[in-house]
Amino acid sequence: MQWNKGIEGSALDVAGHPGDPIRVLAGPGTGKSFALKRRVTRLLEEGTAPEEILALTFTRMAAKDLTADLISLGVAGCEEVRAGTLHSLCFSILNREQVLQLTGRNPRTMLKHEVKYLIRDLSRDIFGTIKNRETRLRRFEAAWAQLQHEEPGWPRTPLDQQFQDATISWLKFHKSMLVGEMITETLKYLRDNPMATERSAFHHILVDEYQDLNKAEQALIDLLADNATLTVIGDDDQSIYGFKYANPEGIIYFPTSHAGTHPLTLLECRRCPVSVVRVANTLISHNTVRVDKVLIERPQNGYGEFHILQWRTLTEEADGIARIIAARIRAETVKPEEVIVLVPRRLIAYPIRDALAANGLSVQLGFEDETLDPTAAQERYSLLNLLANPNDRVALRVLMGYCSQDGRVKSWNQLQAHCEVTGQPPWQALEELANGVLRLPHMGSMVNRFRVVQSEFATLNGINLNQFIASWIPMLLPAVADLHSLALEVLPSVVDINELYREIKTRISQPEIPDATGKVRVMSLHKSKGLTAKMVMVAGCVEGLIPYGIRDDDPEQLRKLEEFRRLFYVAITRTENTLILSGAIRFARSDALQMGAEFTGRGTIVRTIASRFNNELGASAPRSINGQDFIP
Structure with missing residues (x-):
């Protein structure tokens, strides 16, 4: 088909504009993916190889959808x-050019729970508290560029340099990498090697969700675009990954950093009803770091349905949400898979999940690393990892730290120092310690833990897969139920432990x-990015949770407030028809403290207040009502 068939207006401008570079500001539901696909179609039809x-794209699923849609268009x-x-591209570049091999690095990337042991093992005396080390590690993964004006690649202070040296030393010993290093190592390689073929491999580069890239990722794309046209698409109002130092200024000031940029926009919201577009515009107008623009209403979408509910307790909120959803599914006004419930905390998600299940509904939870959230699941996963890869030092580190409040940091650091001097693998050193051949001080607890792992190895080696899974993960342990289900799910497609x-x-x-299909989705606000649903409910709309952790008016706190406002903007613009905001007015003190909710009162039950964002929705938003009065 012709690239311009059935396309008009701003989308036609994006698909057909011949300029370079191009920046497209595309609001939620405005058809940016459609315009991006048609732009690729045009390039192919014009003879580009x-x-x-x-x-x-920001996710692998988005990349697959792009290719599938192009195929369907013929x-x-x-x-x-x-x-x-971008990460998958970097992985292929680093492996193809053997960059990691030449620099003594190993492409074995670490999961979130494994990174915690790296952070623990770095010196508290030198690098401060766990929180300080976590922050510095995020900066290391972002190539030390926190702000848009900073050049990525080099530590800013002597302490940063010392931290980087200690981190790389740990990673090299454990033969592993952080996920973010895929970017920083590729950036270093391309920056230091101007003759690298990758810098001239592409003639046209298109980048979706540009607002979610940090400065190191942006710099890498500029190197790849040395001899290519560059089109970036995104929305500063949907920049929600500040924790990895992705800032809205990247796409805001793209024309300043890229001379001759042609600015285009996609602003007609083809997804949301009129009522939601109006409150979304009012909400996001409170932000100061943004391009001044307005999402355009589309009358054909209808006015939609919008409610704000308040409940007495979290239990009442969970039960009420479940009853509302169940009633609408029974009335066949919505299907289970057309409903998304967004929550700021898992402690709010779990009661909602249970209440939905009590109403006979299937639920799909969506949270990062949910399967490995319990420490027992992390231990079982690491044991499987080590059985499949006996030389995996990260898995061994996790196993040796299990069932210990401090993760046996001192013992492991001592073992690592011994192995670095002698060249002995840590498993072999632990075997010699367990057999009394090697003696190191203060290793008793770790040696006992190692003997437990040795015993499990002896039990699990050499048995068939069905027996293995039954022994590896006992079904009656709730903490590992998700991992057990995942193992059974993949079992028919595998032949051995590896x-x-x-x-x-x-x-x-x-x-x-x-x-x-057939399931109500309950997930974090971040996980909703890129999704659409007929009915969206945002639970936990309480100050301290939405937004979270805003304590004062210093510039850093204001940046966090604006990012959380963007996250709320993303959440409410997922809906095609119905939006319901919900919050409880009373929490158990223990729950409020654990989740960070703002509250007053000294008893075991405390009082909260509605999120400030409810008020920021403006005059067109409905008034909040008692949730009990809304239940059918």
Whole structure:
């Protein structure tokens, strides 16, 4: 088909504009993915070799959708277009050019729970508290560029340099990498090697969700675009990944950093009803760091349905939400898979999940690393990892730290120092310690833990997969139920422990959006990015949770407040028809303290207040009502 068939207005401008570079500001539900696909179609129809086109998406699923849609349009050569995430591109570059091998690094990336042991092992005396070390590690992964004006690549202070040296030393000993290092190592390679073929491999580069890239990722894309046209698409109002130092200024000031930029916009919201577009515009107008623009209402979408509910307690909120959803599903006004419930905390999600289940509804939870959230699941996963890869030092580190409040940091650091001097692998050193051949002080607790792992190894080695899973993860342990279910799910497609481990790791580290047919989805606000639903409910709309942790008016706190406002903006613009905001006015003191809710009162039950964002929705928003009065 012709690239411009059935396309008009701003989308036609985006698909057909011949300029370079191009920045497209595209609001939620405005059809940016559609325009991006048609732009790729035009390039192919005009004779561009497909392997010369690079389309970078924020998720692997978005890349697959792009290719699938191009195939469905009958676009010749579209299967050869390089579509994927920036991380996957970096992984292929580093492995193809053997950069990691030459620099003594190993592409074994670490999961979130594994990174905690790296942070623990770094010196408290030198680098401060766990929180300080976590912050510095995020800066290290962002190539030390926190703000848009900072150049990525080099530590800012002598302490930063010392931290970087200690971190890389730990990673090299454990033969592993942080996920963010895929970016920083590729940036270093391309920056230091101007003759690298990757800097001239592509003639056209298109980048989706540009607002979610940090400065290091932006700098990497500029190097890849040395000899290519560059089109970036995104929305400063949907920049929600500040924790990795992705700032809205990246797309805001793109025309300043890229001379001759052609600015385009996609602002007609083709997803949300009129009522939601109006409050979304009012809400986001409170932010100061943004391009001044207005999402355009589309009358054909209808006015929609919008309610704000308040409940006496969290239990009442969970029960009420479940009853509202169940009633609408029974009335066939909505299907289960057309409902998304967004929450700021898992402690709010779990009662909602249970209440939905009590109403006979299936639920799909969506949170980061949910399968490995319990420490017992982390231990079982690490044991499988080590059985499949006996030389995996990260897995061994996790296992040796299990069931210890401090993770046996001193003992492990002592073991690591011994191994670095002698060249002995840590497993072998632990075997010699357990057998009394080697003696190191203060190793008793770790040696006892190692003997437990040795015993499990002896039990699990050499048995068939069905027996293995039954012994490895006892079904009656609730903390490992999700991992057990995942193991059973992948079992028919694997033939041995190695394949079992690889498949489970892939499902955990590179999760796809699972099929939600027949299930109500309950997830974090961040996880809703890129999703659409007929009915969206945002629970936990309480000050201190939405927004979270805003204590005073210093500039850093104001930046966090604006990011949380953008996150709330993303959440409410997922809906095609119905939006319901919900919050409880009373919490158990213990729950309020654990979740960070603002409250007053000294008893075991405390009083909260509604999120400030409810008021920021403006005069067109409905008044809040008692949730009990809304239940059918």
